[in-house]
Amino acid sequence: xxxxxxxxxxxxxxxxxxxxxxxxxxxxxxxxxxxxxxxxxxxxxxxxxxxxxxxxxxxxxxxxxxxxxxxxxxxxxxxxxxxxxxxxxxxxxxxxx
Numbered sequence: 001x002x003x004x005x006x007x008x009x010x011x012x013x014x015x016x017x018x019x020x021x022x023x024x025x026x027x028x029x030x031x032x033x034x035x036x037x038x039x040x041x042x043x044x045x046x047x048x049x050x051x052x053x054x055x056x057x058x059x060x061x062x063x064x065x066x067x068x069x070x071x072x073x074x075x076x077x078x079x080x081x082x083x084x085x086x087x088x089x090x091x092x093x094x095x096x097x
Contacts, residue, residue, distance in 0.1 A: 002097070003078040009040070010050040010058070010078075010090070017048055018075065027070040034061055055089040062093040 001016035020032040036042050038057050041049035050058055066076035078094040080086055086094045 001075065001078055003080055003094075005080075005084060005087075006049075008052055010055065012048045012050070012078070014045060014047045025070075027065075027068070031065050031071060031075075034065075052089075055087065059090055059093050066093070 002013040004011050018028055018032045018035065020029055035048065035058075038050065038054040038061070039048045040051045040054070062076045062078070065071050066073065076093070078086075078090060079097045080094060082096050084096075086096075
């Protein structure tokens with residue numbers, strides 16, 4: 001998931017967010033609701049934002065869903081621009097583009 005930092009807020013690109021599909025996969029819909037529940041800003045057709053106090057929870061959640069084997073690596077890893085230092089809290093679930 002493409003991500004960047006803006007004023008100490010983690011922003012995940014709307015194109016890479018998991019979609020919610022009525023009657024869809026329980027794991028994918030659970031992933032959608034789990035991410036949405038800890039985000040500080042979520043609007044339809046907009047990027048989602050996560051403030052620093054939830055970064056530990058976000059990291060643990062991404063690791064858990066990644067290890068489950070139900071979601072692909074690209075769906076559970078944060079991809080930062082090359083010129084962005086990755087915060088220590090998110091390092092285990094992040095890479096550079």
